Amino acid sequence: MTAAIPPGSPRPTIGGPATERAVCVLAPNPSAMTLDGTNTWLLSEPGSEIAVVVDPGPLDEGHLRDVIATAQASGKRIGLTLLTHGHPDHAEGAARFAELTGTRVRALDPALRLGDEGLTAGEGITVGGLELRVVATPGHTADSLCFEIPADAAVLTGDTVLGRGTTVVAHPDGRLGDYLDSLRVLQALAVEGGVETILPGHGPVLTDARGAVEFYLAHRANRLAQVETAVEEGHTTPQAVVSHVYADVDRTLWPAAELSVRAQLDYLREHGLI
Numbered sequence: 001m002t003a004a005i006p007p008g009s010p011r012p013t014i015g016g017p018a019t020e021r022a023v024c025v026l027a028p029n030p031s032a033m034t035l036d037g038t039n040t041w042l043l044s045e046p047g048s049e050i051a052v053v054v055d056p057g058p059l060d061e062g063h064l065r066d067v068i069a070t071a072q073a074s075g076k077r078i079g080l081t082l083l084t085h086g087h088p089d090h091a092e093g094a095a096r097f098a099e100l101t102g103t104r105v106r107a108l109d110p111a112l113r114l115g116d117e118g119l120t121a122g123e124g125i126t127v128g129g130l131e132l133r134v135v136a137t138p139g140h141t142a143d144s145l146c147f148e149i150p151a152d153a154a155v156l157t158g159d160t161v162l163g164r165g166t167t168v169v170a171h172p173d174g175r176l177g178d179y180l181d182s183l184r185v186l187q188a189l190a191v192e193g194g195v196e197t198i199l200p201g202h203g204p205v206l207t208d209a210r211g212a213v214e215f216y217l218a219h220r221a222n223r224l225a226q227v228e229t230a231v232e233e234g235h236t237t238p239q240a241v242v243s244h245v246y247a248d249v250d251r252t253l254w255p256a257a258e259l260s261v262r263a264q265l266d267y268l269r270e271h272g273l274i
């Protein structure tokens with residue numbers, strides 16, 4: 001939501017190999033909200049013939065076929081499809097992708113699944129020797145998940161942490177208290193769990209996971225204080241708070257900012273701060 005850049009050294013280009021086990025295939029859906037487009041992640045253990053796809057992206061036949069071709073070019077077939085959350089820029093193409101690849105789709109939200117397997121927090125997933133761990137990170141949406149790749153000291157963050165700017169707490173489904181808790185979970189993964197690299201759902205890879213998450217925590221605290229002050233100064237409607245607090249943000253993003261403001265107002269009310 002801002003032009004601010006999290007710390008670390010973002011890779012200058014998006015798409016292609018990011019870690020030993022993760023390759024990004026960029027979807028052709030750039031916008032103010034999706035940045036350069038959705039990052040579809042192709043994951044596999046070195047030497048394995050099976051790959052896992054996280055977030056097939058929008059329903060764009062060319063992109064879905066690109067993802068399959070990228071796997072095939074390195075001698076791999078796709079064995080499983082996972083979703084970080086249900087927003088259409090991540091999940092809309094999942095059913096078609098599953099059809100093209102003959103894979104199941106696993107997600108937290110039962111409505112997004114194809115096949116009978118869901119995902120639960122803390123669960124380990126092993127496919128072709130690749131080990132992933134499911135991390136529940138509600139807040140951007142109620143169904144948001146991250147996937148840790150312990151062998152790469154990396155975590156796929158969907159829309160919970162982006163490669164540029166900050167994300168939206170998509171009120172009313174997304175809740176700020178949950179989001180702050182989720183950022184602290186990611187902070188612990190970086191500080192105590194050894195995770196160094198963030199593979200986001202949009203924007204470039206971040207190489208300082210701890211710095212990026214702490215930047216997000218500081219940004220949220222800052223915005224929350226600004227919203228609290230704006231309300232105290234008499235800007236009581238969500239729209240008035242947006243035009244006061246998000247004056248530095250491109251106006252095309254104000255409708256999204258309003259969702260975050262509504263989430264922040266709920267949080268402040270629940271904590272008796274306004």
Ligand SMILES: [Zn+2]
Nearest residue numbers: 085087140159
């Ligand atoms: Zn999203």
